[in-house]
Amino acid sequence: MTTTTPRVLVLGGTGWLGGEIARAALAAGAAVTCASRGSAPAPSGARHVRVDRDAPDAFREQAVAEALAGEWDEVVDVSSTPAHVSAAVTALGPRARHWTYVSTVSVYAANAQAGADESADLVEPSDHSDYSHAKVAAERACQEGLGDRLLIARPGLIVGPGDRGDRFGYWPARMARAAGRDGARRVLTPTIAGRAAQAIDVADLAAWITSAGAGGLTGAINAVGPETTYGHVLELAAAAAGANPEYVEVEDAWLLARSVNYWAGPRSLPLWLPEEFSAMMRRSDAAFRAAGGRTRPLAETIERVLADERARGLDRERRSGLTAVEEASLLAQV
Template identity: 55%
Template sequence: MTDVLVLGGTGWLSGRIATRWADAGAAVTCLARGGREAPYGTTLVVGDREREDAYDQVARRDWDEVVDVSSSPAHVEAALEALGERARHWTYISTVSVYASSDDTGADESAELLAPAPPGEEEDYGRAKARAEASVRSALGFRAAVVRPGLIVGPGDPTDRFGYWVGRFALAAGAEVLTPDGRGRGAQVIDVDDLADFVQAIGQERWTGVANAVGDPIDLDALLAEARRVAGHTGSVVPAADAWLEEHDVAYWMGPRSLPLWLPVGMPGFWTRANAAYRLLGGRFRPLRDTLERTLADERERGLERERRAGLAREDELALLHELQS
């Protein structure tokens, strides 16, 4: 039997990865702080990665596969020190945010990376992941796979980014929805379940190397149009210019009072990364409509009018629409 250790295993992505391994017949252990249940068929070991004894219960045995999703370089480095010699294969989930430039379309895994974050600057997400990647490669060499996802989407997304649009169109029904100017903008999304399948598959094969886990590029307007169709929205779509949105304190990409997935002009590389390696390794992409339908069902269950981590509150959106059109 394959022995798998998932560092995490109770979160959104890591929980799905643990589930895939359990479904494949592996003996799966999840190392997490507790407070949330581990997936059915797995074993939870409670350990706080901020503590020196975090790995004591799992460092006395060998592992066929270790999976780490952490964004903390210190956590990654401590795990490598405690478990590196015990692991036959290691999969680290990084991000396309490690790339130094977003200017070039179609860039592949050989593109220049950001300088790794020095200690004390770990709050910079891209550089923190770059430092963690460097630690994995240095410690494990040809025993490691590094997966660089783009925008991970689907039901259960804790960031609230992708689900904002299909949820907002459903909430608005026959009323207006504010959107950014989509010209020259786009997105690359990967369904969380497709990503989990891929991570389990390359771990099973003990593949080593680096792969961008990103979907095919899609124009932002086309993505929003599909979200609108899935939601059954019959109202008007009201686009606003970048300058106007910036003047009214609407943020790009994510976070409170934002229009999710909207990027500044001049970042074509961010949403056109090459995904040939992912495809060659057997990675799959389910239809966008399927992901949107599953996401909408999840949005309805969680509440279309709930307070969100990303997007505009409906009240704020209506105020902005009124001002834009007055």
């Protein structure tokens, strides 16, 4: 009996999730090619093809066309630029047995209904500079070009080591500071009761995308972890860090009046969402589970994130959250 090694192409396989997918596919025995501009190396064992998808006819350039020639068992694309996505589908789609487009739960038009599944209405894409609109347009380009060979994975909040957005890691890092220093025990948070949280470990997501691709799974599926609460995330983060925090809970209006931002980015309280987005982290995971999606316990993910935060430095400049100085100044006003 002869077996052939599956050929997997990850468009954007040198980034965070893309890199994890490339590593998962390598671990599953595939021959993996990663295509990107080359800002970072491809994972060890993967072949790298340099392509700038901003260039017109990027996939028709001779060197790129030759390097990406032949049939592909699986193509994974993480791009959020509809023109990049449709160009890839045109150039490579006819030679792909199966394709996975990594989309997002941000494609949904409303975020207020808990437990909504994949049949929920999508945003109508009119403005491609808007992330949600661009993702819907990219999904549609894939659907038109690939039909029933397409899996659309719609992840919710992706968390884990290596997250350059610094969003979820804020809380484990904050608790480590609360455990370690006098004065850092008072932790500013939005009101805790009634808030939801939902996260998927980047490694679990990559493992599922890899096995779903190998198995030829199709359709659109929310790739989300089980629903939990914001308070439970804080508890697990505190337990992982060995902290005994004193929560200083404040109302949304109090934070907004002091220019604290929702969700992510500078001067934010990560994972804090306005009421109208309250169910963004309460998406149905039923289809994901039925399609073989497995997630490790959140406590384990938080341990992984905390180890990564410690390795990267608890006092480093972050892309998301409050600085120690900002938080101290806000706490002084409570």
